[in-house]
Amino acid sequence: MRAKHRPLLAALWVAAIAGCGGPTFEERVRAIATPNGALNSADPELPKLIRAVEQQRGLPLQLSGTVATSGEINTAKALAAIYNPALHVKLAPTVAELLLPTAAPKERHKFLEEHRQLVKRTADAADLPRCVFEIGHELGFFASMYYLDDASMAVRLLLLRSLDAAAKKDRPAALADVLRALRVSHALSRERRVEARVLAASLRYESLDLTTEYFSTGLWRRHEADQLYGALREQLTDWPADSRMLIGERATVIHAYEALRAGMLQRIVTLEERRRLGDRIKALESATRAELDADEARYLRAMQRLIIASESPYPRRAADIGAAMTEINSTPTLFAATLFAKDLPAAIETAALDRATVEAWTLALAAAAELIPPPFGESPLTGKPFDVDQGAERITVYDGKEALVSLPLLLQ
Numbered sequence: 001m002r003a004k005h006r007p008l009l010a011a012l013w014v015a016a017i018a019g020c021g022g023p024t025f026e027e028r029v030r031a032i033a034t035p036n037g038a039l040n041s042a043d044p045e046l047p048k049l050i051r052a053v054e055q056q057r058g059l060p061l062q063l064s065g066t067v068a069t070s071g072e073i074n075t076a077k078a079l080a081a082i083y084n085p086a087l088h089v090k091l092a093p094t095v096a097e098l099l100l101p102t103a104a105p106k107e108r109h110k111f112l113e114e115h116r117q118l119v120k121r122t123a124d125a126a127d128l129p130r131c132v133f134e135i136g137h138e139l140g141f142f143a144s145m146y147y148l149d150d151a152s153m154a155v156r157l158l159l160l161r162s163l164d165a166a167a168k169k170d171r172p173a174a175l176a177d178v179l180r181a182l183r184v185s186h187a188l189s190r191e192r193r194v195e196a197r198v199l200a201a202s203l204r205y206e207s208l209d210l211t212t213e214y215f216s217t218g219l220w221r222r223h224e225a226d227q228l229y230g231a232l233r234e235q236l237t238d239w240p241a242d243s244r245m246l247i248g249e250r251a252t253v254i255h256a257y258e259a260l261r262a263g264m265l266q267r268i269v270t271l272e273e274r275r276r277l278g279d280r281i282k283a284l285e286s287a288t289r290a291e292l293d294a295d296e297a298r299y300l301r302a303m304q305r306l307i308i309a310s311e312s313p314y315p316r317r318a319a320d321i322g323a324a325m326t327e328i329n330s331t332p333t334l335f336a337a338t339l340f341a342k343d344l345p346a347a348i349e350t351a352a353l354d355r356a357t358v359e360a361w362t363l364a365l366a367a368a369a370e371l372i373p374p375p376f377g378e379s380p381l382t383g384k385p386f387d388v389d390q391g392a393e394r395i396t397v398y399d400g401k402e403a404l405v406s407l408p409l410l411l412q
Contacts, residue, residue: 061137073130079147125154126181145195183231218408277338367390
C-alpha cells in the first residue's frame with residue numbers, strides 16, 4: 001500500500017515544456033502496462049509466473065478499461081465532476097473538524113448553508129444507481145487516486161448533513177444521509193486496490209460510529225434499526241472477496257517492476273519513502289537486472305500464496321500470510337520488502353475487522369429491535385463465536401474481549 005498520488009501530472013507538465021522528440025512520459029507509462037521486461041527475463045521462474053498471472057486475467061491491461069457508465073448514472077463519475085483537488089485541500093480539514101463530537105452544531109449548520117449546493121449535488125450523486133470508480137491499472141502507481149479523496153469527501157459531507165438533521169430531530173433526513181454514506185463506502189470497498197479497500201473500511205466505521213450516537217440518544221428507534229439492518233445485510237451479501245484487492249495490488253506492482261526496469265525508480269519512490277529508507281535507497285538504485293527479476297519472482301510467489309489463501313476465512317490464513325511475508329522478508333527482497341508488501345498483512349486484517357464489525361452490527365440490531373436474527377456465528381476476524389450479551393437495557397456484541405457494538409433496546 002503506497003502513497004496516494006504519484007508525480008504523473010508534474011511529469012507530463014515537464015514533458016510538455018521539453019517539447020517533442022520522443023514518447024511522452026504518459027506514453028512510456030502506458031507502454032509498460034504490458035510486462036515485456038518480465039516476460040523476456042532470463043530468470044528461470046519469472047516469465048512462467050507472469051504467464052500464470054495472465055491466465056488468471058490479472059495483468060494491468062486485463063484489469064484496466066474505461067468505466068463506461070456516465071456521470072448521469074455513476075456516482076463515482078458524478079463525484080469526480082463535482083470535486084477537484086483544490087476543493088479537497090480547502091474543505092477536507094474543515095469537514096473533518098466539524099465531524100468531531102466537540103464541534104458546535106451552529107458551526108456545522110453554518111458550513112452546510114455556505115455549501116448547500118455542493119452537499120446537495122453530493123447527495124444526488126450518491127443516489128445514482130451505479131458506483132464504479134476509475135482505477136487506471138494500466139498506469140500502475142502513476143494513476144490518479146483522487147477518487148479516494150472524492151469518496152472521503154462525499155461520505156463525510158453526507159455524515160455532516162446527517163448530524164445537522166439529527167440536531168433538528170429530523171430522523172428521516174439523518175437516516176437517508178447515513179445510508180448514502182454507507183453506499184459510497186461499500187462501492188469503494190469493491191475496487192481492486194488495497195488503498196481503496198482500507199479507506200472503505202474506515203469510512204464505513206465512521207458512518208456506523210455516528211449511528212451509535214443516534215441510537216444511544218433515542219433519536220433513532222426500531223424503524224431506523226430495521227432500515228440500517230437491511231442495508232448492512234445487503235452489503236454483506238455483496239461483500240468483496242479479499243482476492244479482489246490482492247489481484248489488483250499485484251497488477252499494480254507488476255507495472256511498478258516494469259517501471260523500475262525502465263529507469264523510473266526516482267518517480268516510483270516518494271519523498272516520504274526516500275526519507276524512511278535513508279541509506280537503503282542506494283541498494284535499490286544499484287540493483288542489477290538479475291536482482292530485480294528475482295525480486296519480482298519472489299513477490300509473485302508470495303502474492304499467489306496470499307490470493308489462494310484468501311478463499312479461506314481470515315483466522316485460518318495466519319500460516320499462509322506468515323509464509324508469504326517470510327518469502328519476501330527472509331532473503332530479503334530489495335523492492336518487495338521495502339516498497340510493495342510491507343503493509344499487506346495489516347490491510348488483510350483490516351478487511352477481516354471490517355466484515356466482523358458489520359456482522360456484529362447486524363447481530364446487535366436484530367437483538368435490540370427484535371428483527372430476524374442473521375446467520376452469523378463465528379467472527380471473521382478471530383474465528384471465535386460472537387458473544388451477544390443481552391442486558392436489561394443494552395445489547396452488546398463481543399468478539400473475544402472486545403465489544404464491537406453496543407446498542408440500547410429498540411422496541412418502539
